[in-house]
Amino acid sequence: xxxxxxxxxxxxxxxxxxxxxxxxxxxxxxxxxxxxxxxxxxxxxxxxxxxxxxxxxxxxxxxxxxxxxxxxxxxxxxxxxxxxxxxxxxxxxxxxxxxxxxxxxxxxxxxxxxxxxxxxxxxxxxxxxxxxxxxxxxxxxxxxxxxxxxxxxxxxxxxxxxxxxxxxxxxxxxxxxxxxxxxxxxxxxxxxxxxxxxxxxxxxxxxxxxxxxxxxxxxxxxxxxxxxxxxxxxxxxxxxxxxxxxxxxxxxxxxxxxxxxxxxxxxxxxxxxxxxxxxxxxxxxxxxxxxxxxxxxxxxxxxxxxxxxxxxxxxxxxxxxxxxxxxxxxxxxxxxxxxxxxxxxxxxxxxxxxxxxxxxxxxxxxxxxxxxxxxxxxxxxxxxxxxxxxxxxxxxxxxxxxxxxxxxxxxxxxxxxxxxxxxxxxxxxxxxxxxxxxxxxxxxxxxxxxxxxxxxxxxxxxxxxxxxxxxxxxxxxxxxxxxxxxxxxxxxx
Ligand code: SIN
Numbered sequence: 043x044x045x046x047x048x049x050x051x052x053x054x055x056x057x058x059x060x061x062x063x064x065x066x067x068x069x070x071x072x073x074x075x076x077x078x079x080x081x082x083x084x085x086x087x088x089x090x091x092x093x094x095x096x097x098x099x100x101x102x103x104x105x106x107x108x109x110x111x112x113x114x115x116x117x118x119x120x121x122x123x124x125x126x127x128x129x130x131x132x133x134x135x136x137x138x139x140x141x142x143x144x145x146x147x148x149x150x151x152x153x154x155x156x157x158x159x160x161x162x163x164x165x166x167x168x169x170x171x172x173x174x175x176x177x178x179x180x181x182x183x184x185x186x187x188x189x190x191x192x193x194x195x196x197x198x199x200x201x202x203x204x205x206x207x208x209x210x211x212x213x214x215x216x217x218x219x220x221x222x223x224x225x226x227x228x229x230x231x232x233x234x235x236x237x238x239x240x241x242x243x244x245x246x247x248x249x250x251x252x253x254x255x256x257x258x259x260x261x262x263x264x265x266x267x268x269x270x271x272x273x274x275x276x277x278x279x280x281x282x283x284x285x286x287x288x289x290x291x292x293x294x295x296x297x298x299x300x301x302x303x304x305x306x307x308x309x310x311x312x313x314x315x316x317x318x319x320x321x322x323x324x325x326x327x328x329x330x331x332x333x334x335x336x337x338x339x340x341x342x343x344x345x346x347x348x349x350x351x352x353x354x355x356x357x358x359x360x361x362x363x364x365x366x367x368x369x370x371x372x373x374x375x376x377x378x379x380x381x382x383x384x385x386x387x388x389x390x391x392x393x394x395x396x397x398x399x400x401x402x403x404x405x406x407x408x409x410x411x412x413x414x415x416x417x418x419x420x421x422x423x424x425x426x427x428x429x430x431x432x433x434x435x436x437x438x439x440x441x442x443x444x445x446x447x448x449x450x451x452x453x454x455x456x457x458x459x460x461x462x463x464x465x466x467x468x469x470x471x472x473x474x475x476x477x478x479x480x481x482x483x484x485x486x487x488x489x490x491x492x493x494x495x496x497x498x499x500x501x502x503x504x505x506x507x508x509x510x511x512x513x514x515x516x517x518x519x520x521x522x523x524x525x526x527x528x529x530x531x532x533x534x535x
Contacts, residue, residue, distance in 0.1 A: 044084070057087045058238075067093050075228075077417050088254070113170065113216075117216070124164060126243055136149065159209040162499040163216040170216075189525055196221055197278045199226050203225065203229035210223075217524050220250070221249070223251065270295070275298040282462075302336065302503070305509055307468065309468040311470050324339060325356075329374070333442065361421075384407065391433070419441060424442065424444045466488040488503065
């Protein structure tokens with residue numbers, strides 16, 4: 043079944059290279075499926091190495107003129123892009139929900155979230171100030187200037203097809219960089235629509251280029267960008283193994299890197315916590331996008347005294363979640379993105395059960411008149427989880443909450459940090475001394491204290507350890523697309 047939009051041209055069905063919307067160089071196409079049914083409903087070009095090279099040619103050629111555009115004008119273009127995204131929220135939300143599976147309310151919400159980054163970086167573009175440095179001797183003037191790094195390759199994930207494009211491309215354009223982009227193979231349609239709106243907003247030809255490609259062809263596209271010395275930065279959101287590959291493969295040309303990689307977020311409930319607030323915080327953090335976010339709590343630790351009360355309250359809330367397709371009003375959890383995703387969730391639950399966990403609610407795939415497709419999984423709570431289980435070591439990326447009982451603060455800090463990852467961490471406590479102690483002790487780029495909804499355009503998003511480096515959003519998110527040029531002018535005395 044095709045998707046009907048108010049503006050059908052927001053599904054151009056081709057990729058943008060320079061000024062041309064075009065097919066792949068060999069005209070091969072990539073099917074786009076609806077995760078609710080696995081049925082094909084659209085297709086896009088399956089881009090090639092030749093397309094990837096053409097995109098860099100276009101971005102490289104456009105860079106000198108774009109960096110010379112006054113920041114105020116770049117900001118005005120970005121503001122128009124933001125306005126167009128907001129004006130087309132309904133179409134974009136429907137595109138997101140259809141190709142990614144999240145409920146329509148979340149799809150619309152993601153458009154607003156994405157636009158907030160565009161608006162933020164439009165404003166930041168005009169504030170990319172350098173520094174005037176007091177010279178240590180007379181007769182000199184010393185300055186630190188901010189300059190765009192050059193051509194940026196943005197490789198974006200499927201879980202937030204609009205927001206991740208926005209928070210990479212908006213700062214790049216704001217800084218004066220030009221962009222080549224490859225969206226995830228599962229969700230190319232939203233990104234093509236956003237690029238179309240960027241073009242309408244006045245982004246000049248060549249400044250923003252997009253190549254869509256299948257899973258099989260992604261390496262040939264990305265390898266071109268990794269090897270090309272004209273590409274000066276890679277920005278990537280996705281898995282840690284792929285992030286490590288990008289870091290290794292871009293070493294020969296020493297590109298700047300922003301890597302927003304996997305997480306394994308702990309969520310800790312201390313016995314002095316407000317339990318109702320903790321349950322609500324966990325629901326918000328865990329079940330957003332059906333549990334398919336890098337900052338989703340993956341391991342839940344509850345102190346012994348409040349463990350049973352917390353699990354009871356949580357099970358009631360989780361058991362009441364409505365699962366269904368994005369199109370069905372009232373759906374709170376959509377289908378998982380694809381067969382690989384749901385198989386991983388099943389593997390984690392089976393492994394946990396085999397190692398002694400117990401299901402409190404959920405624990406299986408769902409198939410019904412409402413959930414009429416292969417990718418639905420019941421929201422699940424497991425107890426007796428421990429550190430040996432796959433769900434404690436790897437991101438499950440689905441609606442599964444494994445709960446572990448703990449006794450002391452020292453024990454839970456050690457357990458929370460016992461992972462190579464460090465993206466987000468959450469805890470609930472009403473003890474002010476504990477709050478600062480635990481905040482400091484957690485090895486994590488982001489900490490939620492008595493709060494489950496953390497993301498905001500004004501906040502620096504990013505990890506430590508094997509969750510990557512670089513920050514997105516905030517003033518730091520612009521700085522990541524610039525380098526600093528030190529200028530020393532002498533002979534002034
Ligand atoms: C992500 O899952 O990578 C992004 C989540 C967010 O923006 O909150």
